[in-house]
Amino acid sequence: MLEIVAVSDEERGYLPKKIKKCDVLLCCGDLSPGYLDYLLNxxxxxxxxxxxxxxxKKYFKNLFDVELSGYSKTYKGLIIIHEKIENLKRVLNIESNIYIAGFSGAFSYGKKPFHFTEKDVKNFKKILSRKKRLNLIKQLDILITHSPPGIENMFEKEISSYHKGSKIMALIYKKYFPKIWFYGHIHPRYTDQNLNFIIHYKNNISYLLNAVPYKYIKYDEKNKKVLEISGEEGKIKFKEIYFDF
Known part of the structure; x- marks a missing residue:
């Protein structure tokens, strides 16, 4: 069993007593290097x-300093996984392949990689397709993004244009159906909408989880099954979505 902590957007000076350690720490954006250093320690x-x-962007003097892969010099101890896919099998010394991928930025116009357009997501989709075609990946276990995917009927109320999700990201979701998709950008304290989802497709389920300020997951890597989910909001309420395609 793997313990996973995903964080995004809002910093906390404490964590619940039950979260004493984790195997995998994931950051979905908009957190300071200092806060992430605190979480690492x-x-x-x-x-x-x-x-x-x-x-x-405020943590970089110029865009030439922005790293897109490998260990970050700015966020020490963290690996940038923008438009990359990693297998956690070897680093975690486990028997099963655990594939994780990531994509940066808000779905809006601005400097990359802090913002993106649908054209940029198309490139990421091609990268995933190439990996699958070459049998380098079979299934994604975890995908982390800052913006949510633009799944139809995901939100019950109109959401601001700056926080809407990418339709091509929704296509990625449908094609690869990761066991867990973490996203940030939308702060729960600014809305009364449900931001956590159980996605159904045939006999499979996937969890689309808002990582603001954190989510704690217990994941059975052998059976590819989520065993437990908790967050700051206590018992999590889910909206259920059914894919029919």
Whole structure:
């Protein structure tokens, strides 16, 4: 069983007593290097990955300093996984392949990788397709993004244009159907809408989870099954969505 902590957007000076450590730490953007350093020292993860949010540009003097892969010099101890796919099998010393991918930024116009357009997501989709075609991946276990995917009827009320999701990301969801998709960008305290979802397709389920300020997951890597989910909001309420395609 793997313990996974995903964080995004809002910083906390504490974590619940039950979260004493984790195997994998994931950052979905808009958090300071100092806060992530605090989490690394507190949780002592075996591996940590991150993508950028739309407010992370302030941590770089110029865009030439922005890293798109490998260990970050700015966010020390974290690996940038923008438009990348990693297998956690070897680093976690487990028997099963665990594939994780990431994509940075808000779905809006601005400097990359802190913002993106549908054209940029198309490129990411091609990268995933190439990996699958070459049998380098079979299924995604985890996908982390800053913006949510633009799944139809996902939100019950109109959401601001700046926080809407990418339709091509929704196509990625449908094609690869990751066991868990973490996203940030939408702060729960600013809306009364449900931001956590159980996605159904045939006999399979996937969890689309808002990582603001954190989510804690227990994941059975052998059976590809989520065993437990908790967050700051206590018992999590889910909206259920059924894919029919």
């Amino acid at each position: 507190t949780l002592n993860p075996k591996i940590s990955y991150m993508i950028y949010g739309n407010h992370d």
